[in-house]
Amino acid sequence: MSVKTAKAVEKVLNRAKNILVTSHQDPDGDSVGSQMALIAYLVKKKKKVAAFNQGKMPNKYRFLDPKGIIQEAAEPLPDLVPDAAFVVECPSLRRIGCVQKLLRPETVIVNIDHHPRNEKFGKVNWLDSKASAVGEMIYDFLAAARFKITPAVAEALYTAILTDTGRFRYSSTHPRTLEICSHLMKLGANPQKITEEVYYRISPSDLRLVARVLEGMELHHGNQICFLSIDNRTLAETGARFEDTEGIVDYSLFLREVQVGALFKELTPGKTKVSLRSQNGIDISPIAKSFGGGGHPNASGCALSLSLAEAKRTVLEKVSELLQNGRLAGR
Amino acid sequence: MSVKTAKAVEKVLNRAKNILVTSHQDPDGDSVGSQMALIAYLVKKKKKVAAFNQGKMPNKYRFLDPKGIIQEAAEPLPDLVPDAAFVVECPSLRRIGCVQKLLRPETVIVNIDHHPRNEKFGKVNWLDSKASAVGEMIYDFLAAARFKITPAVAEALYTAILTDTGRFRYSSTHPRTLEICSHLMKLGANPQKITEEVYYRISPSDLRLVARVLEGMELHHGNQICFLSIDNRTLAETGARFEDTEGIVDYSLFLREVQVGALFKELTPGKTKVSLRSQNGIDISPIAKSFGGGGHPNASGCALSLSLAEAKRTVLEKVSELLQNGRLAGR
Incomplete structure (x- = not known):
């Protein structure tokens, strides 16, 4: 994350009070994990956060969101007036589906993504196509912000990275990916619990x-x-x-x-x-x-x-x- | 690995010229990977190495041993006179099956294992039940011996750890396990190649x-x-x-x-x-x-x-x- 991007995000955060967090439709491990970690940070920053995704939360990721903070966007949509929207893991704004209707002309969009071809639809575009997962980007951000990563946040980020690398399989898996996950384990992420929740809780x-x-x-x-x-x-x-x-x-x-x-x-x-x-x-x-x-x-x-x-x-x-x-x- | 054990292994290595490397019957990822890494080290030390296992090498691990160094032990067994035998990943000597017949009264056994209940059947018993895999122990040993880990050895050790932790799933997966694997990646292990060879080359x-x-x-x-x-x-x-x-x-x-x-x-x-x-x-x-x-x-x-x-x-x-x-x- 460049200093310029970090400053731009900080500026948005200084001005925004009501923040919408969203991601692509049909939630996956990286979108859920990254959103949960981001939400924990924003709440700590005293922001009023609403999180909506189009599509049901898969059963296997519910353990990351036991309180159901991320809601399924369904008609009739609520009447939100977000000052800012953090959109994670979307190469284009269309990918958030019907959540687009929650955006207002005044909503400042922060676009956080690791897809190689991102349409740069945000006011702030924080893009890193080398990151194995958006979870890796959020980890860097929280580390830079000196946010104390709780076990729940460590778990969310580990899940994001684990799933988006196909269990450390894809070529996006770098030595640093494993180093970050090692650190997340020290902070409380339990690889056995997470791997079993995601891959071994099949009905x-x-x-x-x-x-x-x-x-x-x-x-x-x-x-x-x-x-x-x-x-x-x-x-x-x-x-x-x-x-x-x-x-x-x-x-x-x-x-x-x-x-x-x-x-x-x-x-x-x-x-x-x-x-x-x-x-x-x-x-x-x-x-x-x-x-x-x-x-x-x-x-x-x-x-x-x-x-x-x-x-x-x-x-x-x-x-x-x-x-x-x-x-x-x-x- | 304690200093005492390291010295005992060194003593065996100083005296032995012909070394048998073996493991439990029905080879698995940890046994093959650990043996291949150990063999590379012993060969570098100018030892004459023979490696025999009871049971066929599974197809998915053949990429670790392209030259077929590890042979299937089958009757009639060859006439070896090993000065020492390195037995990896066996809680008891029975687990090497018919390879027991290759041992001579004068063969010094080095028992390298991470099972919690090991029968300590060796002259030297190098045991570490906290290690996620014997591959992790061999990594420590090679690092301590300042052996230059080649990409092939890094690949063998990564495979050993990957498979014996169930793809970083079991509770034996520690933060250090991922740190070691991160280091092995830097030394040339390719997680995509390895994971696909082991788990995604199904017929x-x-x-x-x-x-x-x-x-x-x-x-x-x-x-x-x-x-x-x-x-x-x-x-x-x-x-x-x-x-x-x-x-x-x-x-x-x-x-x-x-x-x-x-x-x-x-x-x-x-x-x-x-x-x-x-x-x-x-x-x-x-x-x-x-x-x-x-x-x-x-x-x-x-x-x-x-x-x-x-x-x-x-x-x-x-x-x-x-x-x-x-x-x-x-x-």
Whole structure:
């Protein structure tokens, strides 16, 4: 964080009393953990904080917010007049979804993000594409601000980093990432508790869903593409809940030769949500973007106004093309 | 590592020329990684090193040993005359299986282990039950010996620690564990490469096996016990290999309420291998021990001369009893 950015954030904080904290729709570990840590800091600074996200909080992250401070934004939206809005982990303001309606013309936006292509939609744009997670940025900020990191905040930040690095797997994991997590452990983060809350508190119905999804796995392009899918019938039959299906896409990259994985989730019979994953330097974000979505080079998403089968066919074409071109380019 | 132990190891090294390196049967990440790091050191010290393990090297650890230095011990065993044997990660000498036959009366045994109950079978017993992995002990040793850790050795040690902490999950994960891994990254260990080699190089047949195993999941004792099983028929039908089924037991602890998980593998129609896992402070090692096996409080194993169904019935009885008593004791 540059001195200039730190000063700009400080200036906003000096003027703002009512602060809205938000993040992208469909909360994940980094968005929830970073927001909770930020909220703890803002509350300590005597700010009046409201936190709204579009989409339900996944069960696995509820332990970070036992009091339910982060609320689901739903119509009718409350009548807030935020002086400032801290928007975390969003490459564009659209990503906060309906929470945009809570912004006023006078609301000063502080944009805190680590995506490589951020639209710089804030008055203050605090961007660090080298950070493994926004949680890492918040850690730096709190350390610089000499904020006493409590065990709960340490837990929130550890969760943010753990989940956004795919359990210290992605190339975004740097030596410093582990150093920060080591320090967060000393401050009270318990890796066993956190890892189990996030990855090992699956319900029997979710595990049954995983079994069903794996059985229906489709391999294409010489095993380089792995498609998984969840239709509403399977969801109903297994008793799993939509918002707890987030992690299942990871299974699409479990296989040896797979370069691109995807999870197709039926939203309605004519609408399909697609989560894309890639490895070995393949950038799948242009595909998500071409369908009106976005994300990271290795983890993107979009929603298609197509049936599950049509969505798969359409995305398969694009991904095959990408791999074909990638191979021609000598990858 | 105490000064006394360091000196004792040094004394052995000064006298020995031919050194046998070994570990428990059925190699795992810590045993392979620790052995490879140790071998690199011994070779640098101009020792003649032979490494034998009972059981096949799992595919996922082959990247640590591209030249196949660690050999599978099989009859007829070679005619070695080791001056010393470095035995890593074994609570008892029995755990090296048929490699015991390679030991001579004059072979000096150096026992390097982190199990809490080690039988101290060595001339030198270098034990540290607080170490998250033997890899952590070897790291300390190499650092103290001012051995220049190469990228390959850093990779081996990172793998040892990563796998024996269950990806930084178990309570054995200390702040220092992450600090060491951060340092190993600086020395050339690539967490993305390692994590993917170990956890994400599954073959389609193995993933099909996972789907089948999860479908056959059995929950007992109010969802507190989760049993998974693999019979030879399922193995044959999915095309998976026995030695690549090691990690599947982890799925038994994925569920929210599960305290004890187990994977039952049919060796022959009348013989079953059982891998036991537990969490929340429950010690399942006495159960494994009562059947002639052993291990850690949270990860133990044994083999029963019973059919799959009989083995499950027998172990279920013991585990139910354990949970019953645990509950009575106020857990």
